[in-house]
Amino acid sequence: MADEQKPEGGLPPSGQPPEPAAPASKAAVPKPPAAAAKPPAAAPKPPAQMAVSAWESELTRRLAGQFGDQITQFSSYQGQNFLVARPEAVIPILDCLKLEADFDYLVDITAVDYPKRPERFDLVYILYSFARNERIRVKTMIAEGYQPRTATEVHLTANWLEREVYDMFGIRFAGHPDLRRILMPDEWEGHPLRKDYSIIKQDDRWVKESLGIDSAQ
Amino acid sequence: MAEATFLDSTELVLNMGPQHPSTHGVLRVILKLDGEKVLGADCVVGYLHRGVEKIGENRTYAQFAPYVDRLDYVAAVSNGLGYCLAVEKLLNVEVPPRAQVVRVILTELNRIASHLVWLGTHALDIGAITPVFYCFREREATINIFEKYCGARLTTHAFRIGGLQYELYDGFEDEVRAFCKMFRPKVDEYEELLTGNRIWQGRLKGVGVLTAEDCKAYGVTGPLLRAAGVKWDIRKAQPYSGYEQYDFEIPTGENGDTFDRYTVRMQEMRQSVRIIEQAVERIPDGPIMGKVPKVIKPPVGEVYVSIEAPKGELGYFIVSDGSTQPYRVRIRPPSFINLQALDKMVRGGLIADVVAVVGTIDIVLGEVDR
Numbered sequence: 001m002a003d004e005q006k007p008e009g010g011l012p013p014s015g016q017p018p019e020p021a022a023p024a025s026k027a028a029v030p031k032p033p034a035a036a037a038k039p040p041a042a043a044p045k046p047p048a049q050m051a052v053s054a055w056e057s058e059l060t061r062r063l064a065g066q067f068g069d070q071i072t073q074f075s076s077y078q079g080q081n082f083l084v085a086r087p088e089a090v091i092p093i094l095d096c097l098k099l100e101a102d103f104d105y106l107v108d109i110t111a112v113d114y115p116k117r118p119e120r121f122d123l124v125y126i127l128y129s130f131a132r133n134e135r136i137r138v139k140t141m142i143a144e145g146y147q148p149r150t151a152t153e154v155h156l157t158a159n160w161l162e163r164e165v166y167d168m169f170g171i172r173f174a175g176h177p178d179l180r181r182i183l184m185p186d187e188w189e190g191h192p193l194r195k196d197y198s199i200i201k202q203d204d205r206w207v208k209e210s211l212g213i214d215s216a217q
Numbered sequence: 218m219a220e221a222t223f224l225d226s227t228e229l230v231l232n233m234g235p236q237h238p239s240t241h242g243v244l245r246v247i248l249k250l251d252g253e254k255v256l257g258a259d260c261v262v263g264y265l266h267r268g269v270e271k272i273g274e275n276r277t278y279a280q281f282a283p284y285v286d287r288l289d290y291v292a293a294v295s296n297g298l299g300y301c302l303a304v305e306k307l308l309n310v311e312v313p314p315r316a317q318v319v320r321v322i323l324t325e326l327n328r329i330a331s332h333l334v335w336l337g338t339h340a341l342d343i344g345a346i347t348p349v350f351y352c353f354r355e356r357e358a359t360i361n362i363f364e365k366y367c368g369a370r371l372t373t374h375a376f377r378i379g380g381l382q383y384e385l386y387d388g389f390e391d392e393v394r395a396f397c398k399m400f401r402p403k404v405d406e407y408e409e410l411l412t413g414n415r416i417w418q419g420r421l422k423g424v425g426v427l428t429a430e431d432c433k434a435y436g437v438t439g440p441l442l443r444a445a446g447v448k449w450d451i452r453k454a455q456p457y458s459g460y461e462q463y464d465f466e467i468p469t470g471e472n473g474d475t476f477d478r479y480t481v482r483m484q485e486m487r488q489s490v491r492i493i494e495q496a497v498e499r500i501p502d503g504p505i506m507g508k509v510p511k512v513i514k515p516p517v518g519e520v521y522v523s524i525e526a527p528k529g530e531l532g533y534f535i536v537s538d539g540s541t542q543p544y545r546v547r548i549r550p551p552s553f554i555n556l557q558a559l560d561k562m563v564r565g566g567l568i569a570d571v572v573a574v575v576g577t578i579d580i581v582l583g584e585v586d587r
Contacts, residue, residue: 157436
């Protein structure tokens, strides 16, 4: 701040008073309207939701027929299709998609934390089909403490992916063959990608015991 | 305590790494051995974990872009491309044609650089010392082009959300043409050194076999999948950045062994040269930056965008809550997921083959650990 003020103070003697004056007045003018414009911009904030369109195809009709109200939503956003299912239906859906619709490649499993929601986590499975050249996502919402079934029985690759989700979010997968931490140290306390885990937080006890220092920051 | 004799065939647990010259970084593999035979391998990763995804949630969209270069640091341009494409998808921004062609040229140059690092170190691990010097000599030429273009050699941050920051420098096209002309015979030179070499063949053929079914089950992509005979490349299957306009082939193997992966990557370098040669002749005039707002604030939504990185499918799953910072950035790292198949590939083989297999997966620990 002090550096910014210095050149400003030095400008008028250099013989260009109108120039620094103009930006100063410009900067001063928009400020009150910007402050005034803020409340109306904040007012329509609550309905901020994904602007999804419906996803309808031969596949969705078949899945809707088979799983009924287990699947709550078929949607498309930016041309990317996804479905939202109840947590207990996810593994049967993955299995069905693999065996009957050629979605034989589980691209990724990940989670998103929404601490204010009663169903705290979004669990996202990204699937791809080589035969159809199509990519879809299976999404589910789970509450804190809920243990979703492991996907390793359908896709072997889920092993490390679920270990990472457990490591980062603390979601335990029921029936997982080897549910250990994968990126963080085994004895670490806490799950770093949760929203209530601050970016500078660390496990003080672990850092002290393992590294012999007070802080790794 | 029972007395051990030399004829005992008890299981031996051997720790390899994390500080080991042929694990290509801080990878630790716990091997279970019966004599020289590998009974199983357990990878311990995370030594290089920097919490990149967490950092992403605490930076603005533009601020996070340089961080992704630190994932797969030998292919930083690819990482940047994937991230920019994902944010552009969220913003619904179109990248001008000139920027797209330049992106393709730089990304393919980077693919060559990444494959050269793989080839040099892989050959070095197996005992062929010469190729690494040749490979790094040619890689230097690609790096010089990056340096001249954007000032950085390794973690380039070459692209910006919406296009490019910098116009091409004078003589860029000529330098790229000269590189292609120089590089094409060099691939033959490497092949002369290695492909027909009996020791090379003996160490690679039939080692670390991964069938197409295994690849799909483990989510393995990139050259590993293609070496198993699956003709799948995201540049062809779901083209981005105008890849559909270029004439190139997807090299595949048959056996899915380490030797096939070697030949696939050698062919890929030639195909990359082919793409670059076509692209450099058709750089259109025009703007290099799309219509991106000063403050990047994508609407609420989530997208998954993936590209064919040198190591496989590199994906970004980004969730926006309508603010200036991503709500969640998930990076789908090809190295991490391909590494999971290590146990399958080395099981039943010899301990010396573990080094060959770790080399052939082509991992970069910065990407595995993020």
